Amino acid sequence: MSRTERDAREPVECRSCKALVLWVQWATSGKRMPIDVTPHLIGNVVVAFRRAENLMIAETFDPKRHDGRNRYISHFTTCPQATQHRRK
Numbered sequence: 001m002s003r004t005e006r007d008a009r010e011p012v013e014c015r016s017c018k019a020l021v022l023w024v025q026w027a028t029s030g031k032r033m034p035i036d037v038t039p040h041l042i043g044n045v046v047v048a049f050r051r052a053e054n055l056m057i058a059e060t061f062d063p064k065r066h067d068g069r070n071r072y073i074s075h076f077t078t079c080p081q082a083t084q085h086r087r088k
Contacts (some may be wrong), residue, residue, distance in 0.1 A: 008056045009049055011037045016081035022047070022072075024058035033058065034075035043071030 006012075011020035014034065021034040024047050035045055035058070046066045047056050061071050076082040 008054045014075060014079055016084060017079050019075065019079065021075045022056055024056040024072075027057050027059050034079075035072040036075050036078055039070040040073040041071070043073040045072045045074065046070070047072060 008023065011022055013019070014021050020037040022037055023032055024035055024045070025032050035047070044061045045058050046061050046069045047058050049055070050057055059066075061069075
């Protein structure tokens with residue numbers, strides 16, 4: 001199933017460590033990034049789902065704007081093989 005056919009809210013496995021991740025797209029740059037599925041207390045990413053576009057949109061956590069929303073962390077922070085997947 002292609003990325004556009006699956007629901008963006010459904011987790012997928014990391015190709016390296018097999019952990020479940022969500023793919024988000026940054027609102028400002030349009031770049032895509034995997035985040036860990038489980039919310040994290042020190043996470044610096046908040047997400048919103050855009051149903052019409054089937055996109056998980058990411059923003060940097062701001063306590064003044066995002067109080068009470070789940071916070072997530074980049075999977076690049078937790079994946080043991082993150083360096084294999086970073087783009088240069």
